[in-house]
Each structure stands twice: as structure tokens, then as C-alpha cells.
Amino acid sequence: MNDIINLKNLKYSYKKNSPVLDIENLNVKEGEKLFLYGPSGCGKTTFLSILSGILPAYDGSLKIFNTEFIGLKPSLRDQLRGSEMGYIFQLFNLIPYLNVLDNILLPCKISPLRRKNLSLQELKEKCVELANNLKIGKILNKKVTEISIGQQQRVAAARALIGFPKLIIADEPTSSLDADNREQFLKNLFDQCESQNTTLIFVSHDKDLKKFFSNHIYLPEINRVKS
Ligand SMILES: Nc1ncnc2c1ncn2[C@@H]1O[C@H](COP(=O)(O)OP(=O)(O)OP(=O)(O)O)[C@@H](O)[C@H]1O
Ligand SMILES: [Mg+2]
Numbered sequence: 001m002n003d004i005i006n007l008k009n010l011k012y013s014y015k016k017n018s019p020v021l022d023i024e025n026l027n028v029k030e031g032e033k034l035f036l037y038g039p040s041g042c043g044k045t046t047f048l049s050i051l052s053g054i055l056p057a058y059d060g061s062l063k064i065f066n067t068e069f070i071g072l073k074p075s076l077r078d079q080l081r082g083s084e085m086g087y088i089f090q091l092f093n094l095i096p097y098l099n100v101l102d103n104i105l106l107p108c109k110i111s112p113l114r115r116k117n118l119s120l121q122e123l124k125e126k127c128v129e130l131a132n133n134l135k136i137g138k139i140l141n142k143k144v145t146e147i148s149i150g151q152q153q154r155v156a157a158a159r160a161l162i163g164f165p166k167l168i169i170a171d172e173p174t175s176s177l178d179a180d181n182r183e184q185f186l187k188n189l190f191d192q193c194e195s196q197n198t199t200l201i202f203v204s205h206d207k208d209l210k211k212f213f214s215n216h217i218y219l220p221e222i223n224r225v226k227s
Helices: 044-051 074-084 100-110 120-133 149-161 179-196 207-212
Strands: 003-015 018-029 033-037 059-064 085-088 167-171 199-204 215-218
Touching: 003 044, 018 044, 018 199, 033 044, 033 207, 044 059, 044 167, 044 199, 074 085, 085 149, 100 120, 100 149, 120 149, 120 179, 149 167, 149 179, 167 179, 179 199, 179 207
Parallel strands: 033 199, 033 215, 085 167, 167 199
Antiparallel strands: 003 018, 003 059
């Protein structure tokens, strides 16, 4: 299996002389499901923002899909994220004036590469299939401001999965779900990732979820900056 992420001596700080992350080594293989956990404020969201190229890291080496992200132009990082990554944000970041269907389709409308040569009709069919699997098929025409938080979380997951991204980055995607829905959500997410051979990096502070993953990393253990 190829490495999809290859990281060496990555350092990050928001402010000078106040480091947040300093990680010596991390490799993630294609198709892997990695659970990254740690307490609030330990740097999980910061780390995900760097992996997705939202934040630029300046030191060390960070290869994603064999492309060196350190020093890469922001527009190229954005392009790679748009075409090959699905990001489930901690606060969902759904677009309030679009309905559920258009929120899910958004990555494919923004990035032509993300469409993988599918027509709009084929994309809509894929969208309905994803929504049915995530049990939001009946609310596709609703406004996202008029659905529950748990439903919003699943819309965010469907939006991340559309267009066969190579990598899904999920930041606390189950924090608003009860235990039964949480396990169902995980099962659906895993099924979707396996059927698309998508790599998953899943962040949570909830250690109960660790048992569902084959690989896990406690961020404070690999981070040389102690918070
Ligand atoms: N935009 C920012 N500017 C400056 N410092 C920040 C910024 N965002 C986060 N930090 C700091 O970086 C550290 C890590 O924050 P981060 O959001 O990555 O933690 P987290 O592990 O995701 O926490 P949580 O579980 O609460 O979401 C914290 O000390 C935080 O105060
Ligand atoms: Mg966070």
C-alpha cells in the first residue's frame, strides 16, 4: 500500500515563539482508517487544517499524495484539497441559503476535477445514493437551517464523500449524535470509504470511538509541544 501522507519534523505555530505542533514522524497508508484523539486544545483541528492545506506549515516535510505541501503555493493546496479531499468541519460550515442537495453537490460545482467526468445528472444520482445511505435521502429539498444538528452532520459527511475523494478528514463528526446514531454514522462512513478506497482521518476527543478503528494515535504522545 502506498503512503497517502508522509510527514517529517512538522512544526506549526500561530504566533512567534508559541509553538502548537512539533511532530517528528507520521505516515498514513492508502485506505487506512486512522483515529486521532486527544483533549480539547491539544492541536487536533490545527493539525487537520495543515494536512488539508488550509493552514501553511513552514518547517519540515509534508507529502500528501506524493506532493510536497511545505512551500506549495496556496492556490495549488486549494486545488488539491478541492479535487481530492473531503473535509467534515467541526462546525459543519454548511451554506445556509442552499438546500441539502445543493450543499452536498457544492464541492463538485466548485472543483471541475472533483466531478471525475460525471455529468450533473450522474452526480445527482450519486448524491441521492449517498444521502440514502446516510439516512438523509428524504430531506434533500429542505433548507439546511431547517434540519436537526445530527442531520446537518450527515449532510456535511455526504458533502465530503461526493466525487470520490482520496482522503476524508473528519473533525469531531459525531459530536452531536447519540450513541446509536453515532455507531450507525461510523458504519456508513466506513462503508462509503471502503467502497471508494478512501483514506479516513477521524478526529475526536471521545475515546469510546477508538475501538472501531484499527489504527489510533494519541496526539499529545506524538506532539513534542506539551500543552
Ligand atoms: N486561530 C488561532 N490563533 C491562535 N491560536 C489558535 C488558533 N486556533 C487555535 N489556537 C490555539 O492552538 C491550540 C490548539 O487548538 P486546536 O483548535 O487545534 O485544538 P483542538 O485539539 O482541536 O481542540 P478542541 O477539541 O477543543 O476542538 C490551542 O491552544 C488554541 O488556543
Ligand atoms: Mg478542534
